[in-house]
Amino acid sequence: KLEKTLGFIKPDVCDKLGDVVDAIAERGLLISKLRLCIMDQNSASNFYAEHRGKSFMRDLLVYVTQGPVIAFELVGENAISRWRELIGPTDPSKARAEASTSLRARFGTDVTHNGFHGSDSPASAAREVEFFFPSSGRNPLPNCV
Numbered sequence: 001k002l003e004k005t006l007g008f009i010k011p012d013v014c015d016k017l018g019d020v021v022d023a024i025a026e027r028g029l030l031i032s033k034l035r036l037c038i039m040d041q042n043s044a045s046n047f048y049a050e051h052r053g054k055s056f057m058r059d060l061l062v063y064v065t066q067g068p069v070i071a072f073e074l075v076g077e078n079a080i081s082r083w084r085e086l087i088g089p090t091d092p093s094k095a096r097a098e099a100s101t102s103l104r105a106r107f108g109t110d111v112t113h114n115g116f117h118g119s120d121s122p123a124s125a126a127r128e129v130e131f132f133f134p135s136s137g138r139n140p141l142p143n144c145v
């Protein structure tokens, strides 16, 4: 099934953009949109609304607002699950224990600082693409290039 998904590189690993682009191309996915954004507290807590009240929410908000993120839309057959496979398990140490070559295994630090985001379902992909790339064409966040 031809799908679109939303991914982003979290602030501490934006310097790995080249490796990420290579991994995406090797996997046969297409980067159809890309932008650099600074998420502020407000936009980050909206983006992660489903995690409100969770123990890791505070750390997560500090993390994703500490610098710019690089957000992209990917298109391809089963793009949602394929991008999730490419980034690997939420916890990079688990990813490394599996001797995985996933992006989180290669570049992630710990379960909070895991480097990469990927939409987990068609509904969240649609919502998250719209979040970073609104169909209105307006700049979605206060600081987005």
Ligand code: CMP
Pocket: 051, 056, 060, 090, 111, 112, 113, 114, 116, 117, 118
């Ligand atoms: P992601 O799956 O992209 O979205 C939720 C984020 O919360 C996750 O990446 C991590 O950055 C962070 N997080 C921190 N601790 C946890 C945890 N125990 N379970 C899930 N996510 C966590």
